[in-house]
Amino acid sequence: MKLMKTLLAATAVLALAAGAAQAKTLVYCSEGSPEGFDPAPYTSGTTFDASSRPIYNRLVQFTKGSSDTEPGLAESYDVSEDGLEYTFHLRQGVKFHSSDTFTPTRDFNADDVLFSFERQWKSDHPWNAYTAGISWEYFNSMSMGELLSSIEKVDDYTVKFTLTRPEAPFIANMAMDFASIMSAEYAAQLEAAGTMDLLNQAPIGTGPFEFVNYQQDAAIRYSSFDDYWGGVQPLDDLVFAITTDPAVRMQKLQAGECHVMPYPNPADLDSIRADSSLQLMEQEGLNVGYLAYNTTMAPFDNVNVRKALNMAVDKQAIVDAVFEGNATAAINPIPPTIWSYNTSIVDDEYNPEAAKAMLAEAGVENLSMKVWAMPVSRPYNPDARRMAELIQADYAAIGVTAEIVSMEWGEYLSQSLLPDRDGAVLLGWTGDNGDPDNFLAVLLGCDAVGSANRAQWCNEEFDALIQKAKITSDKAERTALYEEAQVVFKREAPWLTIAHSVVFMPMSTKVTGYVMDPKGTHAFDGVDLAE
């Protein structure tokens, strides 16, 4: 009898082991907890990785590994001649996930599209304030409220968006996380049951992975969605093991407790490269770090002074010292991963002698100025204080005295906006939707003076180009306009463009098919795990 029991137990263990081998489970050591599973109220990449990427789809989607868009839940769209009407033709036969409490009775259709946007747009919509303190951050910060004039259901599989003004980046907005398509049927069921906040906790979408469970601050589980319109996933299960400390993530990866991790410590990169069981992917991030002069104040209103200061700074030294080599020196205000990046532009050369001569020629002597250093660490600038010190030393070499100023972060952000700000400001930007407009208009347009345009730079030629690009829907034409705008930018030098940081993704060599996203999100559709 005892032998029998032992045998049974042994068989059970074997069966378990075999089962574990058959089910392909990828464990991702994510860097933090998602704030919720409805992506629209949030802005953090950590939340999007856990919600919009695995669970949902959008009408258009970003092509893997690029900032271009391609059809998603809409098979195609037409733009009217005046650029005001976008008609989306929806994909048919798209299934929603089901759960213990919800079984969809119909496929995805126009009602879901209307629900997904109207809840964010209309303040009298029953879902506009479905949990306490909710606000639609991205919908508002992309000015969707003012941009939209109407959303109409033409028929079950056709939706027409009418805009108040022509705006080409609208399509890129539709691929953003806040534009994820929710199930109107599920929402109606939750509303009837009086459990509306479950929309944010037990999500139902159309995406490649179904939500299984979230253990707060510990783990999120997903399983592959068999009826996914984009095809069945190679993985069976996907687990996010939430691990906040980068050194611990690294240990977990090396111990085989997870397969992929984001955001390694720069100091660990060498040991990752040396580990034969690991591979390291890298890509420039969708960001730019810059030093913005106040172009309205003398002598910085003189382009030659700005140029001279740009030429005085050794960017490579900054890349080496501040980014520990994990960045590329920036030439343009947009990173190279964004379409329309102008590769023909040559950077201002590092030449202190010439810089000194240019300053003298401009009649500027004994210049003393302020350099603002941010008090926080950001991907585009891990240590602004150190960066400011390097710039200070470079300036000293051409006879310019720089005083480094810093203040508390909230104060820094608001004070640096003021038109009469004294000094040049270190700051940066991480893109939202991969559209060049999201950098060039937001940071350098005339409308943005007094807000995110911290150079207070309003150049008619530049502004005309980006405004025209904004209302042109033809991409080739837009590309040409943005390329030209970058030429004007470089000639006028409102910023010292400093660096684009490089993003690293260490993972097990067993992982195949992972594609890095220039926008910095992490998605696991199409990823496989070798035995």
Add this chain to the structure above:
Amino acid sequence: MIRFLLNRLFLIVPTFIGITILAFAFVRVLPGDPVLLIAGERGVSPERYQMLLEQFGYNRPIWEQYWSYLSGIFQGDFGTSVSTKRPVIRDFLTLFPATLELSFFAISFAILLGIPAGVVAAVKRGSWYDQTLMGTALVGYSMPIFWLGLLLIIFFSGMLGWTPVSGRIDMLYYFPATTGFMTIDALLSGQDGAFVSAMRHLILPTVTLGTIPLAVIARQTRSAMLEVLGDDYVRTARAKGLAPHQVIGVHALRNALIPVVTTIGLQVGVMMAGAILTETIFSWPGIGKWMIDAISRRDYPVVQAGLLLIALIVMAVNLIVDVLYGLINPRIRHT
């Protein structure tokens, strides 16, 4: 005894009010406009700024904010997290069992090792054993938790592969959280190996969190024992011809424990601080890690409520210690 208890309970009221004021003020004296901080590089339009200000209630007079905060607490409303939009108290209750479980193991580890070590060191006073033990205790006491935790991970998990790196259980196991205590839930699930996995995950965090209390308890036990061992009644007990283990175990230890119990009570407060670091290193989903995340997200309602709730726990533990103290030592409850 009743009067003693009532006295202690009464003292809680001013302490509680003091803590609410502290937690409330702490968050408000932090530099920076919380609305601007939430908006970040993106900035915020004046209308939206006003809206957010009203939503968080920061536009109201300070005493009014305090009053609504205090009356909320008495109705069990500790506020809503700015980031997760969930009631703070719900997140707290979900995460607290994880902290409690870890603290329980850590304090048990500290007591079970610390008291015997202290007793032996006192009995063999001056021996090489005593000196090694007290030297080690000093090192343990001075070790930064973050450093110790990482070192343990790198050595035992990374190099030797004996223990898992972080988390509460292997990702292979999946069962609903019935009690919130992973060890109990693992047993309840009936899944093969789940309990062992949960226990293995507890080893390093327990040692990390328990090291400082262990050192403190060992040192306190030693000095209390030394004092008691010199007392007359111990000499009497020895003179009566009682076996040494009876003299030490029954007569000396019971009296030496009185200050040790106080020390253990105080260590609970220390452990709450230690849990913040330990949980962050070991990705332990408890309230310590929750507080750290809230601070980095500038989620002020969570920080404010977390401070208050942790303070309440420390207060409750101190009350229990006071009562225990009265039970062990009759002299206390009569004064």
